[in-house]
Amino acid sequence: MSSNPRVTVWNENRHERTNPKAKEIYPGGIHQAIARFLTKAGMEAGTATLDEPAHGLTDEKLDNTDVLIWWGHLAHDEVQDEIVSKVQQRVLDGMGLIVLHSGHYSKIFKALMGTSCSLKWREADEKERLWVVAPGHPIAEGIGDYIELPEEEMYGEHFDIPAPDELIFTSWFEGGEVFRSGCAYTRGNGKVFYFRPGHETYPTYHNPQIQRVITNAVKWAQPVKRELPVRGNVQPLEPIGAKG
């Protein structure tokens, strides 16, 4: 692991061009807002968006990406299957992946989880409180007992995901629901973190504690330095048949 991970922030970047409220909050797009605070934290943070060729995810870009962040919502279906497969293979080979908010329904997240990833939801400007349930986890470093967001979209259980390898946050919502809102997985050699908050019409990614969690998650999700495991047909390491 390095102290200087190279991050690519991928964003659909549609809401921010059409929805005045989203545009106002994230004038350069959510990807720019996220890349900015990661850069301030000393990381090399670039961006990629849906409407670039190959969605901005060329082999060269991916070769220089330790951790990929993913925000999508309206246009999950427009992401080419070929790119999704390529990203999935990169994760299995060790690249970190952080999936944000409505990215729960992206092709890449569903492919890695193997489940529907569906959930309850509601847009009602309601309060969310993200409680830390794993205070010893590096993703929760520097965070108090909870993070409070005055207004967010609600996501409620049952969230159809595999039980997280590590559950780090659980959200309380004003309207009466709970949600597993910070979920860590290992898939192949790669680490995956799903983090719930971040509806496009609220300034969630400007919140310093949310920024801290995403920054922590990037550090945690960096690939470990090692060869990929050998697979396929192999010779025995011990003589066979020498035994009783």
Add this chain to the structure above:
Amino acid sequence: MSSNPRVTVWNENRHERTNPKAKEIYPGGIHQAIARFLTKAGMEAGTATLDEPAHGLTDEKLDNTDVLIWWGHLAHDEVQDEIVSKVQQRVLDGMGLIVLHSGHYSKIFKALMGTSCSLKWREADEKERLWVVAPGHPIAEGIGDYIELPEEEMYGEHFDIPAPDELIFTSWFEGGEVFRSGCAYTRGNGKVFYFRPGHETYPTYHNPQIQRVITNAVKWAQPVKRELPVRGNVQPLEPIGAKG
């Protein structure tokens, strides 16, 4: 596993003798209320209480117990260490254990968890809603998306337990907290289920859905039929030194 588990419901049985409200709700004690609905469900359910000799947990009683249920609060310290060690060994040998509500702070639960088992709490007659986060688990059979209790004591995160092997319920509280309220573990050959609700001044154990969860949990926690694993010094199964 059998369809007819033998259950012993252990209760401290102090509140019900001194607190008028508890006495009114559970005239024979919480243990009797629980034993009654388990008996109706076709199980052989007996009881044991703190003030009986050996706390009612003689070897003979434990020899005839497949699953032990534990409710305690005021007098955790009065439970003899010797009995705690005996119960712990029984669990490791396969006996199921269901720990209810304030039993989170019992000697037996702390010994099996290895952590402080402490938490936030508040008595304020507030609403609790237990959301199912593992709908495929047998302990959630027959339960809808959630169970709503109009008034309960609040328990809040961070709950200092090992991450559950399986997290089945998560509670929403009116006052703003969440809690991992249905937690399943395996320890040795035995299964352990912690289930949060059940403050002595509310009729929680008369709620049919709560009864269903506890009944499901007893079925799930039954010992599997098998020999205990061999441990200690063993002979090799293969010749040593025959190899390159």
Add this chain to the structure above:
Amino acid sequence: MSSNPRVTVWNENRHERTNPKAKEIYPGGIHQAIARFLTKAGMEAGTATLDEPAHGLTDEKLDNTDVLIWWGHLAHDEVQDEIVSKVQQRVLDGMGLIVLHSGHYSKIFKALMGTSCSLKWREADEKERLWVVAPGHPIAEGIGDYIELPEEEMYGEHFDIPAPDELIFTSWFEGGEVFRSGCAYTRGNGKVFYFRPGHETYPTYHNPQIQRVITNAVKWAQPVKRELPVRGNVQPLEPIGAKG
């Protein structure tokens, strides 16, 4: 859960028609051998094979299947994507799935796992010893410390699967490798069990202990009786904005 699960044993059924050794050991095909011992154990066990219309997995057949068993090897690619998606949805809705041996590389298992599911392998008639690492699990009921198979194909780590929700068996191989050979998962409302042994040229499915494990696994993988969780846009359960 019922004591009488309805099982469908799906088999590619190609080796048994072309390889004399496989044909000799499993004259009616592996599916018939498995269905036979499940029927003896009191279950309703039917079969389905690759070359039947819809691979034998019609809606009617699946409507009457509590647990599906899957054996495939040579012809994973011939399984239609549409059938794979249908089976995946059934699992998420609660149907149990038991994947055997070379089924690790089937489309359905890879879709549910989200990983490559690749591994090391070797055909060298070597000894396998499956050690029980979760003696309290119902799938290990009635099994001693280990199961020994005098000759099997070797599968070795690293096996590219998500860390199992429950690891029940780990194999020792004569040639020097180990393998996580009994892996339990929950996906959606459904349970999935991967069980390693069963190369077509060895009489593994005639071994009483292997039969016991598969029988136990069918019981464990039965759907729990419940409604599917509500998902989608929902109304609040509590008034929003009534708070400070």
Add this chain to the structure above:
Amino acid sequence: MSSNPRVTVWNENRHERTNPKAKEIYPGGIHQAIARFLTKAGMEAGTATLDEPAHGLTDEKLDNTDVLIWWGHLAHDEVQDEIVSKVQQRVLDGMGLIVLHSGHYSKIFKALMGTSCSLKWREADEKERLWVVAPGHPIAEGIGDYIELPEEEMYGEHFDIPAPDELIFTSWFEGGEVFRSGCAYTRGNGKVFYFRPGHETYPTYHNPQIQRVITNAVKWAQPVKRELPVRGNVQPLEPIGAKG
């Protein structure tokens, strides 16, 4: 997390004073050998031993310890209960703990696990091969598919521990057994890693790959920087009774 963790290597230090073979391999004791390679890796590594006052684990020493390493065997019973409780509390408060080899049977490991921690064992100079089953885990960084030790004591399943939060290594033994030999846990705010190899009569801790694993584990086990969670009686964050 810091790049410069402060480590205390605790050792019983009895074998090395009485057993000529152990003395020859580890002239200054196992603790010195371990502290030496950690120091070379840039860490601040001190030591503590059983026969020092307070077993060398004064409050001041523990105040300056980020990660504690534990090796014990002959004299587990001589470790004072008071010191064990103090160390357990430190772990729950965030201190990392790495338990080596026969430390599986130490009071501190058993207290944190809640199980018997017993196992099969044999001293027969046999080959051990530790396979990586979690190649993406930071503790496996820089390690190939496996580590081979020409001669070690055997530990075999069933190992009576809670299912590890993360299983990183599984051992193959020449005599026919397997063992979960690298097991990661979180308990409270602290991280715990059990690592099997290291019998006193073999030069295991001089093996560069074993040194790499222990060094990786120290980095992984460092405390995250954060306040301890608030626990006890708390005021509501939301008005109670304002709801329907």
